[in-house]
Amino acid sequence: MALIMTETSGVFPSRAQRTRIDIVSIFPAFLDVLDLSLIGRAREDGLIDLRIHDLRDWAHDRHRTVDDTPLGGGAGMVMRPDVWGEALDAVLAGGPEAPGAGRAVLLIPTPAGEVFTQRTAEDLARADRLVVACGRYEGIDSRVPRHYAARGFEVRELSIGDYVLNGGEAAAIVMIEAIARLLPGVVGNPASVLEESHSAAGLLEHEALTRPVAWRGLDAPEVLLSGDHARIARARRDEALARTAARRPDMIRALDPATLDSQDRTTLARHGWVVPAGAPRPVPMRLRPAEPDDAEALAALAARTFPDACPPFLPPEKIATHISRALCPERFAQWIADERAGVTVAELPEGSPADSDAEPIAPGELVGYAVSLLEARDADGALPEGLDARPPGIAAPDAASGRAVAELSKVYADSRLRASGLAPVLISHALAGAGCAGATEIWLGTHEGNRRAQKAYKRAGFRPRGKRVYEVGGIACRDVVMSLTLDPAGEPNPRKEPHA
Structure with a gap:
């Protein structure tokens, strides 16, 4: 033989x-x-x-x-x-x-x-x-x-x-x-x-690049040449997540949430996936412009999420009064119909997994929203409904110089989507929308005791510009005012300082 x-x-x-x-x-x-x-x-x-x-x-x-x-x-x-x-x-x-x-x-x-x-x-x-x-x-x-x-x-x-x-x-x-x-x-x-595709990490591998750095009009990312190994590792991880989301959504569905850090979750949210609280795996998420039929659901979502941002000294009845006046279905309907208002909503097309440990989320249920308001007058000389008075630290719009100002009025995520990466993505979409509407600076006010929100806005590029007083149900609250400049595409531009 x-x-x-x-x-x-x-x-x-x-x-x-x-x-x-x-x-x-x-x-x-x-x-x-x-x-x-x-x-x-x-x-x-x-x-x-x-x-x-x-x-x-x-x-x-x-x-x-x-x-x-x-x-x-x-x-x-x-x-x-x-x-x-x-x-x-x-x-x-x-x-x-x-x-x-x-x-x-x-x-x-x-x-x-x-x-x-x-x-x-x-x-x-x-x-x-x-x-x-x-x-x-x-x-x-x-x-x-x-x-x-x-x-x-x-x-x-x-x-x-x-x-x-x-x-x-x-x-x-x-x-x-x-x-x-x-x-x-x-x-x-x-x-x-x-590090390669289908390894224990459960992701496709990041792009592979070598010299020459510039080839036929395609340049390698600057981060790969920085020598900063932590930045390089983070950039590669983000790209692996993005590639996998685009090419193999079945692999994203199989990820163990325990292996995902906060940046992973934000990257996944940017590519249409979130992990609701208690969920055993990521689920699809969709961002879209609000439609007239969303007004009632938006008001219900606002009623659930606005109290989370309120200081503890506000009585529940005062918060309820504010919600009934400033976050009612009629107000959301006005914003949706107004071209100067950008209203973005987040929904889970499939809802939360049936085996989730948290309160279930129904398919198509709204789980987050953002509202930006451009400070511009209509044909009757009126400003958008609900636009707050511009704080002293924010310069006025100036048509001659091309300066346009917007307020980031609302950014809220359902408590079941907390720490899912949804909030940073809502902020990014609101900034992009304001930039497309012509804003060159966007500002916001958040309660001075809300450190979590302030950190989130700082990560998005906002910087403190002063203080203001904001009333909720007739009770005065002190807010930190923050702002950032926008380039024409609506992206934060840290090189430009806002006008004082």
Whole structure:
């Protein structure tokens, strides 16, 4: 019997340091590609004991037949169980019950198998021995895997995708490369295995760029040249999240919220995903301009969220009075109809997961909103309804210089979306809307005791400009006034100082 294999040179590591992989096929030459690149080098260095066997060596007729017609009729041919049985008995000699055999796994590539993933590769890389049975034609007689499973072998029937190949060899090459590169010493830099797509992080890999820095009008991001490793790591993480959200939303749905920090959640929210409180995974989120039919739902959302920003000394009845006057459905309807008002709403198209630990969110329910008001008079000389008096620290609009001022009047997220990254995204959309409306500066007032809100606005680029008094239900409250300048696209421009 001929055994086709590549002999390795040098001193082999101990058995505990290498994995043995046996492949059985009727086309051994198909697998010569495994002598190339990192897998071939790993064989030469003794990191992998890779042996390739010709199935026909176990056939007994002069034609070396390994297949026959399907029982019950049908198209194609099926590989015989008796030939495969002799082959696998020989290759698996010793069995899982042999002393010191370790974990042995029989792999059968088949389009009818479970999907082979990076998690599968990581699991199989921990095995001591893999035996791969490459079928052809209509596949291997189904009794073969059942027989070896009954004997106590670990049997895995695996598919590399939802398509059909002529045989199992190409799939075997894919799986062996994915598994072998995870073994110690096969890949020169172990960190590259941790950072790549489908790693334990559950994300696609960030872009890969090299020199020249500028190529055909496409420049590499400045952050990659900064030498600031923390910034680079953050930028790459953000890009991995963005890429995955755009290309593989199924992977975003599978993320564990415990692995996401606050910046991760903000990045996900920018790309349409949030984690409601108590949810076991991210869910889709949509931002859109408010529509007339949203007025009632916006007023209800405002009634739930406005008290969260109020100082503790305000009596509930005073807060309720303010809400009934300033955040009623009629006021939201006015804003939605006014071109000088930008009203953005956030909704969860699918609601919150059914297995969430928090109060459920219904599909399509509004979970956040932002309102910006441009300080401009209409044909009758009136300012937008609800526009607050401009504080002393904010200069007046000036048509001659092109200076236009807007107020960021409202930014609120449902308490079930707190710390989800939604609020920063609502702020960004409000700034973009105000910039598109022509504003060159945007200001806001937030209670001086609301440190959380002040930090959030500072992260968005706002800077303190003074104080003001703001009445809620007739009770005076002291606010911190903050503002920032906007470029024509509505983006914060930290290089420009607001006019005093």
